[in-house]
Amino acid sequence: xxxxxxxxxxxxxxxxxxxxxxxxxxxxxxxxxxxxxxxxxxxxxxxxxxxxxxxxxxxxxxxxxxxxxxxxxxxxxxxxxxxxxxxxxxxxxxxxxxxxxxxxxxxxxxxxxxxxxxxxxxxxxxxxxxxxxxxxxxxxxxxxxxxxxxxxxxxxxxxxxxxxxxxxxxxxxxxxxxxxxxxxxxxxxxxxxxxxxxxxxxxxxxxxxxxxxxxxxxxxxxxxxxxxxxxxxxxxxxxxxxxxxxxxxxxxxxxxxxxxxxxxxxxxxxxxxxxxxxxxxxxxxxxxxxxxxxxxxx
Numbered sequence: 001x002x003x004x005x006x007x008x009x010x011x012x013x014x015x016x017x018x019x020x021x022x023x024x025x026x027x028x029x030x031x032x033x034x035x036x037x038x039x040x041x042x043x044x045x046x047x048x049x050x051x052x053x054x055x056x057x058x059x060x061x062x063x064x065x066x067x068x069x070x071x072x073x074x075x076x077x078x079x080x081x082x083x084x085x086x087x088x089x090x091x092x093x094x095x096x097x098x099x100x101x102x103x104x105x106x107x108x109x110x111x112x113x114x115x116x117x118x119x120x121x122x123x124x125x126x127x128x129x130x131x132x133x134x135x136x137x138x139x140x141x142x143x144x145x146x147x148x149x150x151x152x153x154x155x156x157x158x159x160x161x162x163x164x165x166x167x168x169x170x171x172x173x174x175x176x177x178x179x180x181x182x183x184x185x186x187x188x189x190x191x192x193x194x195x196x197x198x199x200x201x202x203x204x205x206x207x208x209x210x211x212x213x214x215x216x217x218x219x220x221x222x223x224x225x226x227x228x229x230x231x232x233x234x235x236x237x238x239x240x241x242x243x244x245x246x247x248x249x250x251x252x253x254x255x256x257x258x259x260x261x262x263x264x265x266x267x268x269x270x271x272x273x274x275x276x277x278x279x280x281x282x283x284x285x286x287x288x289x290x291x292x293x294x295x296x297x298x
């Protein structure tokens with residue numbers, strides 16, 4: 001393997017990586033959410049490194065990676081090319097990939113380029129339909145107290161999402177559907193503080209509720225049946241990527257599996273770190289042992 005920590009040159013700058021663990025089992029490469037969030041909120045997945053190397057990296061514009069100001073860099077296609085460059089530089093000829101939230105979008109679009117050597121795919125709390133995500137958010141908002149729901153809708157509609165009253169009301173949504181941890185762990189607070197809002201807002205928008213940026217038309221349901229490898233979908237019971245939507249995605253991928261973490265919201269790896277690590281380890285070990293060979297390959 002390569003050095004345990006360092007940088008990879010990619011289009012637009014350098015991205016930081018860290019490798020945890022070692023061993024001969026197929027490495028796991030992690031794609032964090034955002035876009036523009038740092039990767040360290042995924043640190044609980046270092047628990048998977050008892051079996052295999054686990055590679056963390058901050059996508060360009062996030063965390064310890066370079067933060068260029070050229071907004072033309074913030075496209076899905078460039079992030080896909082970046083992922084290719086990371087794999088190539090770290091010599092990850094055979095690899096498993098886990099994409100969380102926005103990382104699931106990146107993972108699916110990467111797989112649509114038909115890369116070689118990806119042995120298993122985990123789509124954690126996936127956002128594979130911007131339309132479905134927004135519809136789910138409307139249903140989840142309806143469960144909030146009426147005054148908070150009204151404030152969120154008013155400010156979201158008027159574009160005054162920087163108003164403290166909006167942020168206060170939205171925090172209740174986040175406490176229910178983003179992370180159930182009480183209190184939130186320090187790494188989650190840090191992730192919010194370190195979020196590159198330029199990237200996030202340009203690509204997604206000002207809040208989790210709906211994509212209003214360049215990802216607003218992101219729809220990949222029709223592409224899911226083409227995923228020709230073992231796939232695991234995960235979500236929290238209270239996830240903004242609702243279990244119903246994630247089960248719908250799973251139904252589109254023949255032979256795929258699903259795991260719902262009963263005490264989690266969107267941040268399953270922070271709400272139930274041990275359970276999440278166990279789910280990931282079991283899936284990857286079964287793939288490595290050939291127990292989840294794609295039925296279409298005979």
